[in-house]
Amino acid sequence: MELGLYTFGERTLDPDLGRPPTAEERLRRLLEEAELAEGVGLGVYAVGEHHREEYVVSAPAVVLAAIAARTRRIRLSSAVVVLSSDDPIRVFQQFATLDLLSGGRAELWVGRGSFVESFPLFGYELRDYEALFEEKLALLLKIREEEKVFWPGGRFTKPIPGLGVYPRPKQDPLPLWVAAGGSPESAVRAGRLGLPLVLGIIAGSPKRFLPFVELYRKTAREHGHTPRLALAAHGFLAEDDEEAFRLALPAFLRVMNKIGRERGWRPLTPEYFAWSRTLEGADFIGDPERVAEKVLYWYELFRPERLLLQLSVGTLPHARVLRAIELLGTEVLPRVERALRPPAGGEATAPAGRAPRAGPFPPVGAPGPGSC
Numbered sequence: 001m002e003l004g005l006y007t008f009g010e011r012t013l014d015p016d017l018g019r020p021p022t023a024e025e026r027l028r029r030l031l032e033e034a035e036l037a038e039g040v041g042l043g044v045y046a047v048g049e050h051h052r053e054e055y056v057v058s059a060p061a062v063v064l065a066a067i068a069a070r071t072r073r074i075r076l077s078s079a080v081v082v083l084s085s086d087d088p089i090r091v092f093q094q095f096a097t098l099d100l101l102s103g104g105r106a107e108l109w110v111g112r113g114s115f116v117e118s119f120p121l122f123g124y125e126l127r128d129y130e131a132l133f134e135e136k137l138a139l140l141l142k143i144r145e146e147e148k149v150f151w152p153g154g155r156f157t158k159p160i161p162g163l164g165v166y167p168r169p170k171q172d173p174l175p176l177w178v179a180a181g182g183s184p185e186s187a188v189r190a191g192r193l194g195l196p197l198v199l200g201i202i203a204g205s206p207k208r209f210l211p212f213v214e215l216y217r218k219t220a221r222e223h224g225h226t227p228r229l230a231l232a233a234h235g236f237l238a239e240d241d242e243e244a245f246r247l248a249l250p251a252f253l254r255v256m257n258k259i260g261r262e263r264g265w266r267p268l269t270p271e272y273f274a275w276s277r278t279l280e281g282a283d284f285i286g287d288p289e290r291v292a293e294k295v296l297y298w299y300e301l302f303r304p305e306r307l308l309l310q311l312s313v314g315t316l317p318h319a320r321v322l323r324a325i326e327l328l329g330t331e332v333l334p335r336v337e338r339a340l341r342p343p344a345g346g347e348a349t350a351p352a353g354r355a356p357r358a359g360p361f362p363p364v365g366a367p368g369p370g371s372c
Contacts, residue, residue: 001295001299001304001305001306001307001336001340002043002044002305002306002307003042003043003295003306003307003308003309003328003329003332003333003336004037004042004043004044004045004046004074004075004306004307004308004309005033005034005037005042005044005045005046005308005309005310005311005325005328006045006046006047006048006077006079006232006308006309006310007030007033007046007047007048007057007079007310007311008047008048008049008050008055008057008079008310009026009027009030009047009050009055009056009057009063010026010054010055010056010255010312010313010314010315011023011025011026011054011055011056011315012054012251012254012255012314012315013251013254013314013315014315014316014317014318015250015316015317016317016318020054020315021315023056026056027056027063027066029318029321030047030056030057030063031066031067031070032318032322033045033321033322033325034067034070034071034074035067035070035071036322036325036326036329037074037325037329038071038072038073038074039329040325040326040328040329040330040333041329041330041333042074042325042328042329042333043074043075043306044074044075044076044077044107044306044308045067045071045074045075045076045077046076046077046078046079046107046109046308047060047063047064047067047076047077047078047079048060048078048079048080049078049080049081049082049118050115050117051115051117051118051121052115052117054255060078060079060081061078061094061095061097061098064076064077064078064098064102064106065097065098065101065102068098068101068102068105068106069101071102072103073105074105075105075106075107076098076102076105076106076107077106077107077108077109077177078095078107078108078109078110079109079179079198079232079308080109080110080111080113080179080198081108081109081110081111082110082111082112082113082118083110083111083112083133083136083137083140084112084113084118084119084124084128084129084132084133084136085113085118085119085121085122085124085132086118086122086136088136088137088139088140088143088157089139089143089165091108091110091140092108092140092143092144092165092174093165093166093167095107095108095169095174096166096167096168096169096174097167099169099170099171099174100167100169100170103170104169104170104171106169106171106174106175107174107175107176107177108174108175108176108177109176109177109178109179109198110137110140110176110177110178110179111133111178111179111180112129112130112132112133112186114181114200116129124156128155128156130185131155131156132156134189135154135155135156135157136156136157137178137189137193139151139154139157140176141176141193143165144173144174144176145173147164147165147166147168148162148163148164149162149163149164149165150162175196176195176196177195177196177197177198177230178190178193178195178196178197178198179197179198179199179200179232180197180198180199180200181199181200181202182199182200182201182209182212184212184215187212187213187215187216187219188215188216188219190216190219190220191215191216191217191218191219191220191221191222191223191225191227192219192220192223193225194220194223194224194225194226196227196228196229196230197216197227197228197229197230198230198231198232198308199212199213199229199230199231199232200231200232200233201231201232201233201282202233202234202282203276203282204281204282205280205281205282206280206281206282206298206301206302207280207301209302210301210302213229213302216229217229228305229302229303229304229305229306230304230305230306230307230308231298231302231304231306231307231308232307232308232309232310233282233283233284233307233308233309233310234252234282234283234284234285234309234310234312234313235283235284235285235291235309235310235311235312235324235328236248236252236284236285236311236312236316236324237284237285237286237287237288237291237311237323237324237327237328237332238286238287238320238323238324238327239287239288239323239327240287241286241287241289241290244285244286244287244324245273245274245277245285245286247316247320248285248312248313248316249270249273250314251312251313251314251315251316252268252273252283252312252313252314253268253270253273254314255313255314256268256313273285277290277294279293279294279297284309287327288327288328288331288332288335289335291328291332292331292332292335292336292339295307295332295336296336296339296340299336299340309328311324311325311328312324
């Protein structure tokens with residue numbers, strides 16, 4: 001199983017600076033983080049689109065192109081492009097260009113958007129949330145499959161009378177994933193179309209997503225496709241287990257409770273956050289031993305081919321974030337690879353029988369799931 005990172009370029013209160021980093025400072029940090037991720041052996045770095053003051057990335061392809069110039073091996077992805085409020089032709093051209101610049105390392109993750117600021121910003125109505133994504137995803141798939149595009153048009157897209165869309169990517173086809181936060185409709189859509197699925201699990205018990213994953217896999221096989229699954233979650237690491245919790249707690253609470261107030265969630269509490277880092281919760285917070293243990297537990301549950309962590313949900317001191325990335329690549333990744341290395345002629349199997357190291361707390365004040 002491959003490990004990687006994703007980020008939205010958050011810029012909330014930095015406890016070292018006493019203020020949020022500027023947009024320029026945050027982008028420079030992001031580039032350093034991506035370089036280090038490659039240096040410690042992580043397989044993918046993904047950058048998500050947001051249109052809010054507390055996030056610095058609104059143009060993922062531009063940021064990923066800057067990362068491409070500084071790296072050689074790590075795969076580069078959006079996380080996600082909000083396709084519903086974007087132009088599928090321009091999205092394809094941007095990521096085809098990124099693929100050429102990076103030597104065939106680009107991937108495109110698309111989603112409907114957990115945050116919806118892009119809809120009014122670009123002149124779309126939220127009542128068309130689902131229909132926009134359906135139509136634009138169909139056009140994007142058409143562009144990916146055919147150099148000369150014949151498209152009849154629809155409610156939100158114009159006809160294309162056999163015109164070429166250029167440049168074409170180095171990878172044929174350009175890797176395309178659908179990202180979702182747990183709706184059955186998303187599982188069925190990805191399975192029916194034969195697209196790989198990125199499932200964001202950001203709250204509650206991961207076990208509640210098992211029916212969603214089974215629905216996706218069942219639908220894919222019924223339509224003659226091979227299902228492929230990646231997972232995305234929140235996390236933070238430090239050498240000391242309790243220090244990881246102590247450092248992450250204020251930043252996580254600040255960000256998640258702000259989002260929660262906007263969406264009507266119950267407040268995230270320290271007790272819930274402590275529970276969330278046990279095996280039964282959704283967060284990967286702790287020392288390398290705890291995080292590796294949880295990675296293997298999720299592998300047992302879901303059998304994904306990838307797991308990406310967001311380090312961190314809110315701004316933390318840059319040196320601490322760099323150290324967390326280093327621990328993920330140099331300590332967690334080798335433990336996971338050793339545990340999943342199949343015996344000769346056998347299938348990879350994670351060690352069984354682990355139990356949570358921290359006592360279980362009831363999931364009080366759990367926020368709802370969101371797309372990655």
